Amino acid sequence: MSDTEVRQGPLTHIKVMEFAGIGPGPHCGMLLADLGANVLRIERRGGNGWPNPAADRGRRRIEVDIRSDEGRAYCLEAADGADVLIEGFRPGLMERLGLGPDILSARNPRLVYGRITGWGQDGPLAKAAGHDINYIALTGALAAIGAPGKPATPPLNLVGDFGGGSMLLTIGILAALQERQVSGKGQVVDAAIIDGAASLMSFFSGLAPSGRISVERDKNLLGGAAPFYRCYTCGDGREIAVGALEPQFYAELMNRLGVPEEQRKGRDDPSRWDMQSRCLEKLFAGKSRAEWCEILEGTDACFAPVLTLEEAPEHPQMRERGIYQWKDGVIQPAPAPRFSRTPGAVRDSVILPPGSPPWDR
Numbered sequence: 001m002s003d004t005e006v007r008q009g010p011l012t013h014i015k016v017m018e019f020a021g022i023g024p025g026p027h028c029g030m031l032l033a034d035l036g037a038n039v040l041r042i043e044r045r046g047g048n049g050w051p052n053p054a055a056d057r058g059r060r061r062i063e064v065d066i067r068s069d070e071g072r073a074y075c076l077e078a079a080d081g082a083d084v085l086i087e088g089f090r091p092g093l094m095e096r097l098g099l100g101p102d103i104l105s106a107r108n109p110r111l112v113y114g115r116i117t118g119w120g121q122d123g124p125l126a127k128a129a130g131h132d133i134n135y136i137a138l139t140g141a142l143a144a145i146g147a148p149g150k151p152a153t154p155p156l157n158l159v160g161d162f163g164g165g166s167m168l169l170t171i172g173i174l175a176a177l178q179e180r181q182v183s184g185k186g187q188v189v190d191a192a193i194i195d196g197a198a199s200l201m202s203f204f205s206g207l208a209p210s211g212r213i214s215v216e217r218d219k220n221l222l223g224g225a226a227p228f229y230r231c232y233t234c235g236d237g238r239e240i241a242v243g244a245l246e247p248q249f250y251a252e253l254m255n256r257l258g259v260p261e262e263q264r265k266g267r268d269d270p271s272r273w274d275m276q277s278r279c280l281e282k283l284f285a286g287k288s289r290a291e292w293c294e295i296l297e298g299t300d301a302c303f304a305p306v307l308t309l310e311e312a313p314e315h316p317q318m319r320e321r322g323i324y325q326w327k328d329g330v331i332q333p334a335p336a337p338r339f340s341r342t343p344g345a346v347r348d349s350v351i352l353p354p355g356s357p358p359w360d361r
Contacts, residue, residue, distance in 0.1 A: 009036025009335070009344035014177065015359055016040070017075075017082040018059065019066075020048050023132070023157065024116050024165030024193065025088035026055045031170050032084070033058030034335035034344040040078060040358055041349075042066065054332040062352040072098055078358035079104045079111060083186075084173055088116045091126050101188045111186040112176040116169045118160075120192035132160035135193040139164075140215070141201050148218035148225070164196025219270045221245070227276040228253065228267065231306055238289035239306035240296075253301040257283060 011032060018029040020043040033039040034057075041059040044066075065071040076099070079085060085104065087094055094100045101113040118135045119125040133154045136142045141160075146153035169191035176187050207213040214220050224230040228244040244253040247267075254264050263279050266272040284292065289305050296303035307315060309331060313324035324331050327346070335344030 007036045007038065007345075007347070008342065009034065010339055010342040012036040012038070012342075014038065014083045015081060016084040016086065017042065017078050017358075019085075019087040019089070020044060021088035021116075022048050022050050023088075023161040024169060024191075025086055026052070027162055027166035028086055028114070028116065028169045028173070029059065030055050030057060031166070032173070034346065036342070036344055037084075038360065040082075042075060042078070053328060053330045056349055057332070058347040059349045060352055061349050062356055063354065066097055066099065074358070075099055076104070076107065080108050081359050082108070082111060083177065084112045084114060086114045086116070086169070086173075091117065091121045105186060105188075109185055110180060112173055112180065112189060113186065114169055114173045114189045114191065116165055116191045116193075118165075118193045120194060121190050132157035132193070136160040136164070136197050139194055139197040139201060140205070141197050144204065144215040144217065144220060144223055146217060146223075148216075159200065160193045160197050164198075164200055165191065165193040168196035168199065225270065225273060227273050227280050230277070232281060232284040234287060234289040234292060235285050236288040236290075240284065240289055240292050241304050241306050242296075243302040243304075245302070249300050249302045252299060253296075253303070256296060256299065256301055259283070 014032070014037040016029065016032050016037045016039040018025065018039055018041045020026070020041055026048075029039050029041065039059045041056075041061045042064045043061055045063050064074050066075055079099070095102075101111075101115075105111055105113065115121060117126070118130045118132075119128065133142065136154075136159050137152075142152045142154070145155055169189065172189035172191050176189055180186055204213060204215050208215055213222070215223075217223055218225050220226075221229055228242060228250050231239050231241045233239055242253060244250040250264075250267060257280070259279070263276060266276075287295075292303070293305055297305070305315075312318055313326065313331060318324055322334055324333055325346070326332075332346060335346060338344075
């Protein structure tokens with residue numbers, strides 16, 4: 001894209017100043033850029049060490065030494081014209097640089113100042129180092145994930161960095177922008193990954209006391225313990241996933257598999273799950289993944305093949321909606337969600353030369 005390319009999406013009127021980071025901050029910047037926002041990324045010399053054509057797309061990017069007087073002056077000018085700021089540094093760093101929310105909001109009262117951290121801006125761990133695995137460990141989420149009798153399994157960094165981090169930061173920023181329409185004032189959005197991951201656990205924390213669901217790994221029907229909600233290995237070594245939670249979908253799965261009635265009994269009894277799982281393991285190992293797709297895909301058996309990231313774009317459902325696309329040898333997701341009048345778009349980034357004005361004139 002050229003620096004003059006017309007942006008499209010519902011946020012074309014919004015200017016976002018993003019301080020380069022790793023993980024949730026860049027993902028939030030990508031989401032806003034995909035929806036049309038004019039995102040200016042302030043980068044350190046040499047980048048952040050994790051160059052990512054997918055997550056870094058859609059920005060105007062410029063190297064600035066924010067520790068120098070000249071660099072701070074540039075950031076102050078950029079913040080004066082911004083609607084939103086995104087930063088993911090440890091608490092107190094931006095204040096020490098003279099770029100904290102008190103100073104910037106005094107200069108630009110309409111600024112929505114978005115902060116993303118793991119532990120939050122306060123508390124005994126606020127300034128300690130950490131990563132996704134540590135944050136979700138503290139919320140109760142990690143303890144519920146994995147096989148019984150083995151250490152917990154990190155679910156990539158989807159639950160913490162992105163689900164509990166960038167998604168909640170993005171929601172907070174959009175909510176603050178909406179409130180600004182009423183008050184005319186910006187505010188600070190303090191998005192902590194532990195806050196967001198705890199929010200994601202509300203389904204379990206709300207239902208566990210009633211006994212309707214368990215977070216114990218050998219009894220958690222959504223964690224892979226139940227034979228009707230887990231993955232299986234096929235005869236060709238590839239995997240499939242079944243999720244027949246409701247009785248009618250369970251019946252559909254059992255009927256299509258030809259499971260004897262005796263082995264279907266006690267569906268909701270965890271004491272029978274191990275036996276039933278062994279039965280299905282043997283059954284699914286008798287055919288290839290492609291054969292099971294022919295039998296089960298598109299039915300109410302709640303079935304899907306477990307695809308690799310390389311395979312996913314070629315699946316008919318994914319291809320029909322254009323959910324993934326190959327660009328410059330990299331798999332990139334399409335902008336989400338979708339809008340009927342103002343659709344977003346995937347755009348390249350623009351590297352700005354030193355001294356370029358912060359915003360389009």
